[in-house]
Amino acid sequence: xxxxxxxxxxxxxxxxxxxxxxxxxxxxxxxxxxxxxxxxxxxxxxxxxxxxxxxxxxxxxxxxxxxxxxxxxxxxxxxxxxxxxxxxxxxxxxxxxxxxxxxxxxxxxxxxxxxxxxxxxxxxxxxxxxxxxxxxxxxxxxxxxxxxxxxxxxxxxxxxxxxxxxxxxxxxxxxxxxxxxxxxxxxxxxxxxxxxxxxxxxxxxxxxxxxxxxxxxxxxxxxxxxxxxxxxxxxxxxxxxxxxxxxxxxxxxxxxxxxxxxxxxxxxxxxxxxxxxxxxxxxxxxxxxxxxxxxxxxxxxxxxxxxxxxxxxxxxxxxxxxxxxxxxxxxxxxxxxxxxxxxxxxxxxxxxxxxxxxxxxxxxxxxxxxxxxxxxxxxxxxxxxxxxxxxxxxxxxxxxxxxxxxxxxxxxxxxxxxxxxxxxxxxxxxxxxxxxxxxxxxxxxxxxxxxxxxxxxxxxxxxxxxxxxxxxxxxxxxxxxxxxxxxxxxxxxxxxxxx
Numbered sequence: 001x002x003x004x005x006x007x008x009x010x011x012x013x014x015x016x017x018x019x020x021x022x023x024x025x026x027x028x029x030x031x032x033x034x035x036x037x038x039x040x041x042x043x044x045x046x047x048x049x050x051x052x053x054x055x056x057x058x059x060x061x062x063x064x065x066x067x068x069x070x071x072x073x074x075x076x077x078x079x080x081x082x083x084x085x086x087x088x089x090x091x092x093x094x095x096x097x098x099x100x101x102x103x104x105x106x107x108x109x110x111x112x113x114x115x116x117x118x119x120x121x122x123x124x125x126x127x128x129x130x131x132x133x134x135x136x137x138x139x140x141x142x143x144x145x146x147x148x149x150x151x152x153x154x155x156x157x158x159x160x161x162x163x164x165x166x167x168x169x170x171x172x173x174x175x176x177x178x179x180x181x182x183x184x185x186x187x188x189x190x191x192x193x194x195x196x197x198x199x200x201x202x203x204x205x206x207x208x209x210x211x212x213x214x215x216x217x218x219x220x221x222x223x224x225x226x227x228x229x230x231x232x233x234x235x236x237x238x239x240x241x242x243x244x245x246x247x248x249x250x251x252x253x254x255x256x257x258x259x260x261x262x263x264x265x266x267x268x269x270x271x272x273x274x275x276x277x278x279x280x281x282x283x284x285x286x287x288x289x290x291x292x293x294x295x296x297x298x299x300x301x302x303x304x305x306x307x308x309x310x311x312x313x314x315x316x317x318x319x320x321x322x323x324x325x326x327x328x329x330x331x332x333x334x335x336x337x338x339x340x341x342x343x344x345x346x347x348x349x350x351x352x353x354x355x356x357x358x359x360x361x362x363x364x365x366x367x368x369x370x371x372x373x374x375x376x377x378x379x380x381x382x383x384x385x386x387x388x389x390x391x392x393x394x395x396x397x398x399x400x401x402x403x404x405x406x407x408x409x410x411x412x413x414x415x416x417x418x419x420x421x422x423x424x425x426x427x428x429x430x431x432x433x434x435x436x437x438x439x440x441x442x443x444x445x446x447x448x449x450x451x452x453x454x455x456x457x458x459x460x461x462x463x464x465x466x467x468x469x470x471x472x473x474x475x476x477x478x479x480x481x482x483x484x485x486x487x488x489x490x491x492x493x494x495x496x497x498x499x
Contacts, residue, residue, distance in 0.1 A: 023161055024070045032162050034272050037075030040169050045206035047273055047298070048169060049077040050133075051099040053090055053118075072274035074165070077298050080278040087118045089288045091125035096295060097277070098198040100172045101131040103155075112149070119150035125195070131175065133168065185218055189320045190225065194293065197320050201295055204312045219312050226318035227445070229261075230432060233339035235329045236349030241375045242328055243282035245349055245415040250283070252421055253324055254291035261293045261322035262286070263313050265329055268298040275299070293322060311342055311452055340368045341451050344435075344444065345428050349375050350392075352384040366392070366399045371409050371427055378414035385412045405438040406431055469497050 023029060041047045052068060071078045079097045081090055094102050102122050104115070119132045133153040153171060155164045180188055180196055185203070188196025204215040236242050243264075250260045262283070268275040275298035286292050295313065314325055329339050340346040348369040366372070372392050377385035392410040401407060409427050413420030435441040466473060476494060479485035 020066055020070070024066060024073065029162055030073060030272075033074035033165060036166055036169060038273070040173065041075075041207070041273070043173060045208040045211055046202065047075060047077045048101075048172060049079065049097065049099045051079040051081050051094050051097060051102045053081050053102050053104050068276045068278075072269060072276045073272055075272045075274045077268075077274060078276050079296065080276065082284065085284065085288070087114075087121040088125075090118060091121040092194065093287060094122050094130050095125045095195050096198050096293060098202045099130060101133050101153075101168065103133045104135065104151075115149050123150065127195075129175070131168075131171065182214065182218060186221055189222060189316060192320050197293065197316060198295070200316050201297075201309075201313050204309045204316070205297070215312070219315055222315050222319040226315045229314075229318040229323050229325050230345070230428070231314060231325045231327065231343040232428065233327045233329070233343035233346045234349065235339055235346070236375070237351060240349040240351050241415055242349055245373075245375055245413070246326055246328055247283040247286050248415040248418055248421055249424065250286045250292060250326055251289060252418070253425065254286065254289045257291070258324050259291050259293075259322045260286075260289075260324045260326065261317035261320075262295070262326045262328065263310060263317070264294065264296045264327075265299050265310065266296060293317065293320075311455075314342070337368060342448055344441065345370045345431055347371050347373060347424070347428075349373050350388065351376055352381060352388045366395055366408070367402075369408060370406065370431060371411060371424070372396075373424060374410070374412045375415055377412040378417050378419065403435065403438070403440055405434045405440060465497075469494065472497065 037048055050071065052071070068078045068080055079093070079099060081093050090102075104118075122130055122132055131152040132150055133155060134149070134151045135155055153168055155161075155168065180199065185196060185200050189200055200218065203211060204219065206212060206215065234242055234246060246262060246264075250262060254260050264277075266275050266277050277296035277298065283294060287294050297310070297313070299308075310327065314327070317325055325343075327339055327343055346369055348371070350372060352374060374385045374388045374392075389410045389412055396408055396410065411420060411424055411427065413424060415421070432441065435444070473494065476485065476490040480487055480490045
């Protein structure tokens with residue numbers, strides 16, 4: 001059967017990487033597309049979100065490594081999905097992440113019939129709400145018969161990328177993004193409908209005022225159905241293997257019959273607002289498990305390594321019947337206290353070497369963690385992991401424990417080999433039993449509810465202040481930026497507006 005593949009022999013495509021790289025480094029193109037995606041967010045309530053299908057991590061094809069970076073630089077939220085997976089799993093990822101479009105990029109080698117089936121799977125799963133888009137260079141001759149394969153759009157990234165992506169965004173804005181009504185949302189969430197759950201999470205992340213009012217009503221009702229799940233926060237130093245650990249830990253729990261929801265957060269660019277969301281690439285087994293639901297979210301500029309609406313997303317997943325929630329943060333050093341304030345059990349992943357043990361102590365992790373896990377305890381690293389365990393156990397011996405009912409354990413594991421994973425679950429189960437017996441479990445939940453209330457108050461006050469005093473804010477901001485006014489005087493003048 002004839003293969004549809006990147007046409008590497010066509011004259012002019014031999015230098016495709018160099019040409020694409022020059023486009024990526026072109027500031028004029030980036031600024032133009034940034035303005036366009038900013039406008040899209042204003043109109044649609046969120047950034048354009050695409051799923052790049054067929055991207056291979058650490059690919060020998062250098063284009064694969066540039067494409068996600070390029071789209072995030074241009075202001076898109078980019079989900080990465082590997083090739084070679086069942087068509088239904090790709091379609092499921094598109095629906096669960098509630099993307100606007102699925103893009104089939106450069107080196108995606110499939111037969112014509114396989115491409116057609118994959119496009120049909122995405123269309124069927126989304127009810128035709130998600131666009132299927134092909135790269136012109138990726139599929140030889142596809143520009144002449146793209147409708148035959150089911151593609152809605154064909155992009156030529158090697159030429160006028162601004163026009164092509166502007167046309168795509170126009171198409172997305174015109175395509176009606178319907179969502180179920182309030183009652184349908186509640187019923188769909190309770191029934192565990194993945195498409196509805198995804199749409200509801202998108203709704204609560206929507207920045208438009210009208211949509212946020214509906215989202216508030218929805219959360220108020222779903223709160224009555226939540227609260228039964230075990231909430232586990234997972235953070236760690238860069239390179240600790242958070243996604244690999246969640247893949248192994250979550251798959252084990254799902255195989256045991258537990259319904260597991262993973263809410264992961266990846267950082268948004270402070271300059272462009274775009275992000276690269278690659279968790280389903282790193283969690284291939286878990287993302288296809290019938291007992292699992294994975295929703296990556298961009299941080300959206302929120303400090304603390306969590307997304308702005310992570311708490312609300314947790315409520316939705318609990319109302320949908322997920323028994324265990326795994327909240328993964330970006331692990332940037334500010335996330336620990338934030339995630340610890342919204343979960344039942346906070347697990348901190350560490351690795352050995354490079355002074356990480358002492359660094360962890362300096363950041364106050366020992367005071368927040370309910371368990372410390374030394375990951376990657378395999379091969380030549382086993383002895384180092386044991387040494388790190390001793391260091392943390394020694395440090396914990398002089399740290400006042402938060403609860404008399406729980407002594408923080410230090411465990412080792414190998415996510416790759418599944419060694420020690422079951423011991424971690426046993427420790428978490430033991431923690432819950434002890435804390436429920438002492439009454440501290442419910443007390444912690446009540447404190448978290450109060451914290452959530454005040455975070456909403458602070459968010460609302462800040463938003464109301466900016467909305468009401470926008471002209472004054474812009475004027476004083478300009479004065480500070482130009483050096484005509486000190487930050488202190490400007491802040492005092494702004495605060496005086498409410499006096």
